[in-house]
Amino acid sequence: MAMTISQLAKGAGVGVETVRFYQRKGLLDDPRPSRTGREGQKHYGPDDLRRLRFVRSAQGAGFTLSEIAELLALDAGHDRPRAREMARTRLEAIDQEIARLETARQALHKLARECARGDAGPCPIIAAFES
Amino acid sequence: MAMTISQLAKGAGVGVETVRFYQRKGLLDDPRPSRTGREGQKHYGPDDLRRLRFVRSAQGAGFTLSEIAELLALDAGHDRPRAREMARTRLEAIDQEIARLETARQALHKLARECARGDAGPCPIIAAFES
DNA sequence: ATAGCTTGCGTACCATGGTACGGAGTCAAG
DNA sequence: CTTGACTCCGTACCATGGTACGCAAGCTAT
Structure with missing residues (x-):
């Protein structure tokens, strides 16, 4: 079930750099690198994919990235x-x-x-x- | 009938800086400074206003500034x-x-x-x- | 083991559409 | 004759949403 960053990106139809960009913006989790699998590599689950897809949908709805960050915060709150x-x-x-x-x-x-x-x-x- | 840059800008609901920006982009004429009125000052006529308003309308229609430049070229051609x-x-x-x-x-x-x-x-x- | 792919990280760069800033000149009114 | 408003010009800066680049390290197939 665990994905690499490029699988995650592909699954949402975005580039790897874009995923990292969103992580820097706080829109996506930036997981601790884990010791399962490749050393020092991060991996992602279905929730991350859902979240990434959400970011794209919300963008499609005209929300800016910072509004989306707020929506995500609300979702948790x-x-x-x-x-x-x-x-x-x-x-x-x-x-x-x-x-x-x-x-x-x-x-x-x-x-x-x-x-x-x-x-x-x-x-x-x-x-x-x-x- | 001749307007100053600020009158032109006001007439289209944009800022003076925006007018100059459009001039730099080639969207608007940048007239030679004339000797009528204030020395070294440029002035504009109704055609400039129409053109400026057109730029704003076309932007509203989703054209980018460079597409608008192309439309303006077509209009002349x-x-x-x-x-x-x-x-x-x-x-x-x-x-x-x-x-x-x-x-x-x-x-x-x-x-x-x-x-x-x-x-x-x-x-x-x-x-x-x-x- | 060596090439080649992917990852992670940081930093730089891009286009778009402006906005702001600083300096210098011109003009009219007080 | 100074102050204020307005102009001209060039250059710098801004936000947004990415994209690219370079480096080191690891895995994988040959």
Whole structure:
């Protein structure tokens, strides 16, 4: 069950350097080197993998690495109201972001439409963003 | 009609330093200092403001500054197919991003729901992201 | 045993998008 | 005529999220 750092990294689709980077940031455990197996080598279990995958998912949800560190601290702790607050805040930010993207989508769609006919001549790109 | 740099900046809601940064990046014109008005001072017209606002809008659409530089070059030029291609590519990226955010939204919603009851005790944050 | 891979560690470097700082000049008002 | 506001310019610095580099030590297959 024990994994090396490169197996751990592979399992989450990240690079070894990234794992170490997260360890330095306190996002991941940095286990004591153990004497089982290779001398001085660290190894990792399924929990580490879950945690690493969590970091990537939470990043996908737009949390910064330091927010993720806070979430992880909460997970170990008991401050549910704080956890809910963070979730709510992020949820609002996500909704705003989605709205912003929908707007951008319209502008781009307009750009594509206005450039649609003809293959030469100026195409009013700046005007397409005046919405 | 001529504006100073700070008026230009204010008109687009950015800082003076940001305007100069964009000039250094080639996103904005860097006019020759003129002899009208204050000696050695530059000034800007409505086109500069439109352009600056365009930069901010395009950034909002998720373009990087160097992509925006390319769009601006296209706007001056005649490569419509390229402009359409950029728009299409970005459109796809935006759709993916929206989908990603919707997923994240679900995860966060789940997190908030699972932490909803009780104000103490552990709250399965990591589990909430296992989707 | 020697090459080659992986590990661990620390430090340096990268891109992106700015922000800040310091010095020097110009101008208008008090 | 000094003070304050604004300008110009160059350079330095910042956070974020990594990526790369170099070194020593260990395992493993040849």
